[in-house]
Amino acid sequence: MKKVFAIAISLVMIVCLSGCSKTTGGLKAVKFDSEAMANSLQSNIVAENSTYALQWDNSTKQIVLFDKVKNVIWSSNPSKSDEPEVDEFGMPVKTHPLLSSDINIKYVEEKTGHLVTVNSFLGANSAGRISTSLIENGVKVIYYFDELQFAVPVEYTLREDGFALTIKTKEIQENENRITEISVLPFMCSAENKSNNSYLFVPSGSGVLIYPKEISSTGQNFRQEIYGNDLMIREYTQTSQKENIYLPVFGVKNDKSALCCIVENGAESSFMDGTIGGKTYKYSSIYPSLSVRGYDELRSVNYSGATLVTDYYTDDMADIEFTVSYKPLYDDEATYSSMAKTYRDYLIKKEGLKKIGDSDATYAITFNGGFMASKSFLGVPYETVYPLTTLKQAQQVISELLNETNYKPIVRLNGYGETGLDKGSLAGGYKINSKLGGKKQLIELMSFCYEKNIDSYLNFDILRFKKSGNGWSKLYDSAKSATGKSYYPTGFTMAIRDKNNATEYALISRNQILNSALKLFNKTKNWDVLGYSLDAVGTIAYSDYNMGDSYAKANLSRDIENAIKVFNEGNKKIAVSGANAYAAVNATQIFNCPISSARFDVFDEDVPFYQMVFKGYIPMTSMPINQETLQEDALLACIESGILPLWSLMHDYDNSAINFASPELRNGVYSRYKDTIINAVDNISTYYKAIKNAEIIEHQIYENGVRVTKYSNGVTAVVNRGENTSETLLGTLDAGEYRIGGLNG
Numbered sequence: 001m002k003k004v005f006a007i008a009i010s011l012v013m014i015v016c017l018s019g020c021s022k023t024t025g026g027l028k029a030v031k032f033d034s035e036a037m038a039n040s041l042q043s044n045i046v047a048e049n050s051t052y053a054l055q056w057d058n059s060t061k062q063i064v065l066f067d068k069v070k071n072v073i074w075s076s077n078p079s080k081s082d083e084p085e086v087d088e089f090g091m092p093v094k095t096h097p098l099l100s101s102d103i104n105i106k107y108v109e110e111k112t113g114h115l116v117t118v119n120s121f122l123g124a125n126s127a128g129r130i131s132t133s134l135i136e137n138g139v140k141v142i143y144y145f146d147e148l149q150f151a152v153p154v155e156y157t158l159r160e161d162g163f164a165l166t167i168k169t170k171e172i173q174e175n176e177n178r179i180t181e182i183s184v185l186p187f188m189c190s191a192e193n194k195s196n197n198s199y200l201f202v203p204s205g206s207g208v209l210i211y212p213k214e215i216s217s218t219g220q221n222f223r224q225e226i227y228g229n230d231l232m233i234r235e236y237t238q239t240s241q242k243e244n245i246y247l248p249v250f251g252v253k254n255d256k257s258a259l260c261c262i263v264e265n266g267a268e269s270s271f272m273d274g275t276i277g278g279k280t281y282k283y284s285s286i287y288p289s290l291s292v293r294g295y296d297e298l299r300s301v302n303y304s305g306a307t308l309v310t311d312y313y314t315d316d317m318a319d320i321e322f323t324v325s326y327k328p329l330y331d332d333e334a335t336y337s338s339m340a341k342t343y344r345d346y347l348i349k350k351e352g353l354k355k356i357g358d359s360d361a362t363y364a365i366t367f368n369g370g371f372m373a374s375k376s377f378l379g380v381p382y383e384t385v386y387p388l389t390t391l392k393q394a395q396q397v398i399s400e401l402l403n404e405t406n407y408k409p410i411v412r413l414n415g416y417g418e419t420g421l422d423k424g425s426l427a428g429g430y431k432i433n434s435k436l437g438g439k440k441q442l443i444e445l446m447s448f449c450y451e452k453n454i455d456s457y458l459n460f461d462i463l464r465f466k467k468s469g470n471g472w473s474k475l476y477d478s479a480k481s482a483t484g485k486s487y488y489p490t491g492f493t494m495a496i497r498d499k500n501n502a503t504e505y506a507l508i509s510r511n512q513i514l515n516s517a518l519k520l521f522n523k524t525k526n527w528d529v530l531g532y533s534l535d536a537v538g539t540i541a542y543s544d545y546n547m548g549d550s551y552a553k554a555n556l557s558r559d560i561e562n563a564i565k566v567f568n569e570g571n572k573k574i575a576v577s578g579a580n581a582y583a584a585v586n587a588t589q590i591f592n593c594p595i596s597s598a599r600f601d602v603f604d605e606d607v608p609f610y611q612m613v614f615k616g617y618i619p620m621t622s623m624p625i626n627q628e629t630l631q632e633d634a635l636l637a638c639i640e641s642g643i644l645p646l647w648s649l650m651h652d653y654d655n656s657a658i659n660f661a662s663p664e665l666r667n668g669v670y671s672r673y674k675d676t677i678i679n680a681v682d683n684i685s686t687y688y689k690a691i692k693n694a695e696i697i698e699h700q701i702y703e704n705g706v707r708v709t710k711y712s713n714g715v716t717a718v719v720n721r722g723e724n725t726s727e728t729l730l731g732t733l734d735a736g737e738y739r740i741g742g743l744n745g
Contacts, residue, residue, distance in 0.1 A: 025548040026294075026316025029174040032149045038131035038142075046139040047158035054158040056132055056139050061125050062102055063139075063156045063185075065163050070330055072257060076102050076188045078283050096281050097121040103143060103152060104183040104289075108313055110176035115311065123148060138163075149175035152182060162327035164264070169292055169320045180313055183273060183289040184324060189252045189259055190285035193277060199604075200286045201251040201336045202272065205243030206641070207609025208597035209336065209701075210276060212284045215602075219278025222600045226263065226270045226288070227580045230553055231489045231507060231542040232481045234297050236499065242598035244539065245272050246610060247581050249343045250286050251336065258334035259326055260342045263288050264350070266322035267581075268541065268556040276602040290322045294543050294552040296482040314482050318551035337698045340612035347613070353585045355617050357693045359455050362685040363677070364410040364591070364621040364646040365401075367394040368664045369436045370420035373656045384435075385420045386657070388650035388665070391437030395445045397651065397670055402452065405681045410621065410644065411449060411456040412533055412575065412591055414664065416442070421664055423505045425469035426516060427460045430523040439527060446528045455619075457533035457575040457589065462516040462563065463540055464505045471519075478506035479544035491662070510544035510559055517563035521570055531573035535591065537563060538579025557582035590620045591646065595628075595637040605701055608641030608709070615642045616695035616712070624648035626667050626676075632736060633721065635680060639738050640707050640719045642691050645684070647677055687740050690715050702726075706733070716741040 040058065047054040055064040057075075065074040077100055098104060101119035109116050124130050124143040131142040138157035145151065151173040155166040165184055172179060191198040191212040200210040204224060228244040229235075248267035251260045263270055271289040275281060295313040302308060329338050347353035373386035389397075391413075398411060415421035416436050417428015432442050442458070449456040468474045474488075481487040491503035508516050520532075537560045544550040550559075557580075564586040567574045575589035584590055597606045614620060620643040625634035627648060638645040649670045657665040694711040701707055705722020708729065717740055720726055720733040730739040 025545070026314060026551045027170055027319040027548065029172055029178075029317055030170075032151060032173040032175045034146065034149065036131070036144070038129040038144065039133045040130075041132040041134070041139065046134060046156075047137045049158060049160060051160070052158060052162065054138055054156065054163055056141075058132075060100060061120070061130050062100065063141075063163075063165075065326070065328070067328060070257075070328075072328070072330075074188070074259065074326070074328060076185045078187045078190045078192070099187050099281060099283070100125070102141070102185055103154065104186055105145070105150075105152065105179055106181040107148065107150065108178045108180060110178070113310070115180065118145065118148065148177050150177055150179055152179070154184070159325065162325060164323055164325040166265075167290060167320075167322040169317050169322070172292065172317065178293065178313060179317075180293045180295070181271075181289050181291055183287055185326075186273075186275070186287045187281075187283055187285045188326065189250060189261055189287060190283040191252055191254055192283055193279070195254065197253075197255045199253050199336075200274070200276075200284060201253070201339060201607075201609070202274065202286055202597070202603070203245050203247040203249055203609060204272075204600070204603065205246075205594035205597040205606070206611065207336070207607045208603045209605040209607055210274070210284065210286075210602055211604045213277045214279055215277030217279050219281065219284070220276050220602050222274045222276070222602055223271050223289075224598060225541070226267045226272055227553070227556065228539060228541040230294075231540060232479055232487055232544065233295065234481070234487065235489070236297075236299065243594045243596060244578070244580075244598075246578060246584075246594065247343065247613065248288075249339065250288070251339045252286065253334050253336070256331055256334055258329040258339065260329055260339040261288075261327075262325050262343060262346055264323040264325055264346075266290055266320045266554070268553040269318055269320055270322070274602065288324055290320065291552040292317050292320075294318065294482045294545065296487070298483075312482060314545065314551060316548065316551065318554045319549060320552070320554050335698075336607055336609060337612065337696075340609050340696070344613045344617070347581070347585055351581070351585045353617060356588055356619065358616065358691075359410060359619050360408055360453070360692075361410045361455065361619075361644060362407045362688040363681050364412070364644050365398070366412040366414050366591070366624065366646060366648045367397070368421060368648065368650045368668070369413065369415035370433060371415065371657060371660055371665065372419055372422040373654055385418075385433050386654045387435050388415075388420075388652055388654075388657075389670075390435075390651070391416070391432075391441040391445050393651040395448055397649070398448070398452075398454065400674075401677065401681075404678050405685070407681050407685045408452065408454050410589065410619070411454055412459060413457065414459045414533070414535075416458065417460070421660070421662065423461065423464055423466040423503075425467055426465035426472045426508065427462050427520045427523075430470060430520065443528045446530050449530060455531060455573065455589065457531035457573065457591075458527075458529050459533035459535055460520055461536045462520055462534060463508050463513065463536040465508070466505045472508070474506045477509050477512055479509050479542055479550075480546050482543070482545055484545055507540075507542050507544075509546050510542075510550040510556075511547055513559045514562045514566070517566040521566050521572075529572070531575055531589070532567050533575040533577070533589075533591065534564070534567075535575075535577030538576035538583035538587075538590075541580070561586055584614060584618060587618060590614065590618055592623050593620045593641075593643050595622050595634060595641065607699060607701070608637075608696075611641035611643050612696045612699060616693050620644065621646040624663075624668070626673055627663055636719050636721055636736065636738060639684065639687065639717055640709055640721070642694075642696060642709065642711070642717070644688065645680065647673055649673065686743065687715075687717070690740070690743050705735075714742040
């Protein structure tokens with residue numbers, strides 16, 4: 001009897017926890033109107049300009065963009081023909097309903113608490129209603145899922161260069177079933193599995209191409225959160241290290257036509273999804289999905305020791321106006337190179353990207369200050385900062401490299417606060433640790449860099465902290481999870497990929513990010529800091545359920561942009577790491593740019609799309625190449641993409657650093673890398689001088705692993721990243737070699 005009772009309790013827990021939490025403060029859903037009249041437009045042009053006509057196909061209930069100039073139809077249903085398809089036995093083949101759906105919805109089923117998926121073809125076309133009405137420059141379509149009692153309005157509008165869709169979560173209607181996620185136009189950006197001269201572009205890491213292929217009946221799916229995983233969702237294990245999606249742009253090429261798609265609003269709350277190689281679909285596709293509700297993952301253990309896992313969703317929705325634009329490209333512009341230009345033009349026009357230009361430097365150095373080492377005195381253990389690189393030693397290394405190479409580096413000082421590289425008080429306690437040189441030595445180093453015209457940045461973490469102090473409380477000033485409770489993320493132990501509770505830290509409440517930036521600026525006004533490095537603001541993404549406008553990571557870009565403005569308005573240079581698009585466009589320097597993708601199994605070719613967007617506009621460096629497994633290949637990736645190579649260095653090393661969880665101390669003693677850096681700088685500096693301020697206008701990949709990068713000033717870089725000697729447009733290159741053309745104009 002007790003066993004039966006325990007099972008019943010476990011089942012009740014699953015149903016209750018997988019429902020919605022009592023967190024409030026977000027957006028209340030509009031009650032589902034089961035009696036609303038459904039307007040019906042016949043198949044017709046709903047908006048038109050000199051190039052395009054936006055049409056509503058009433059027979060298929062789908063949106064269509066017609067290019068009048070090119071005589072090309074862009075439809076959310078990729079099927080090439082209306083003729084019925086038959087199999088090898090002459091029997092009709094049914095089209096998968098997702099191919100005929102403009103939206104796909106995940107929702108929590110009220111009765112069971114299960115997460116269920118339904119598409120608009122089955123849920124609205126067949127078992128519900130679709131209401132259409134004209135709006136300015138387009139059509140508003142309301143998808144009524146009558147059996148499930150929720151409705152999703154979508155606005156489709158024509159633009160001069162294509163069309164866009166918008167979902168306003170405040171207009172979503174619900175009753176008991178709660179929507180958690182909405183995927184839009186899942187096969188608008190698709191390529192036939194058996195097609196040639198086609199690929200999907202995904203902005204994973206530096207960027208990646210996926211070639212259409214047949215894998216299996218269902219194919220393979222992948223997904224990544226745009227701007228990185230939400231750190232306020234609990235992680236219990238770490239399955240792998242992978243690159244994030246830093247740019248909310250994706251696309252497809254189909255022979256001589258292509259589609260460039262940009263998530264213009266609501267990207268923080270979105271995923272990038274892919275369906276690759278499914279014979280059932282016959283098409284491979286990439287599309288965005290909007291998180292409507294935030295959630296947390298909870299685990300409990302039942303009487304038998306089994307772990308019960310459930311997603312705990314909020315009652316309220318995030319208040320988001322989600323917009324995705326779609327722009328056709330043709331002929332010579334039907335390439336990922338043109339997609340990069342299209343996205344850069346968007347950033348210039350809409351997000352304020354400015355052409356800062358490249359610095360005079362030809363390489364970059366990150367100096368790691370110190371870390372909290374475990375020591376003992378008379379058998380009594382204690383922790384103290386161990387100096388890896390004092391400020392005086394950093395100045396000596398810079399001076400030595402200047403003398404040896406006659407070329408300047410860009411310098412980043414990392415881990416010089418009161419607890420070094422370890423998280424302690426917010427922003428390093430607004431102190432320079434005395435063991436690392438103190439404020440006096442910092443001013444001396446900054447003066448030296450100023451005299452030598454060296455760009456230098458002092459790194460601070462204004463988002464993460466481990467302990468209270470300086471007016472900040474770990475309990476009261478930290479972000480809250482979807483359950484409304486404090487949650488402190490942790491790092492993971494590398495060997496077993498399990499949580500390392502010793503690395504636990506708090507995230508500053510989202511409504512305090514601006515105050516965190518202001519306090520840092522005011523506390524350090526008299527430090528003579530030439531540039532501030534705020535690496536966390538470029539790569540960390542998180543929700544905060546202290547306030548309604550931060551659900552599901554919403555408005556993260558707004559909060560980070562406001563923080564960066566503090567330093568911009570104070571006439572200080574600002575560096576970010578990574579970095580997500582909203583941080584990158586507001587920075588004067590980007591460190592640690594990705595040089596690869598997340599390398600999912602379905603990915604085929606990494607491309608330097610990220611660098612193609614920002615090269616010539618914002619100075620960039622690579623990830624630390626001495627921390628890469630294949631360091632020579634990492635240097636080739638820098639040359640291919642035109643970003644400066646970066647080395648992460650320390651002057652000394654202590655064996656206790658072997659337990660340090662972050663990658664900074666895995667490699668990089670200066671004495672070991674000095675000759676490597678000098679030789680590399682001697683070889684590459686002429687190239688980097690030649691491409692200063694130049695934009696990448698074209699990038700190409702050849703089957704033999706040869707990659708060609710062409711710049712706006714006529715310089716061409718050819719890199720052989722294949723395994724064999726190959727003939728190239730600049731002559732024969734062995735594997736691992738590169739050659740530069742056009743250096744003399």
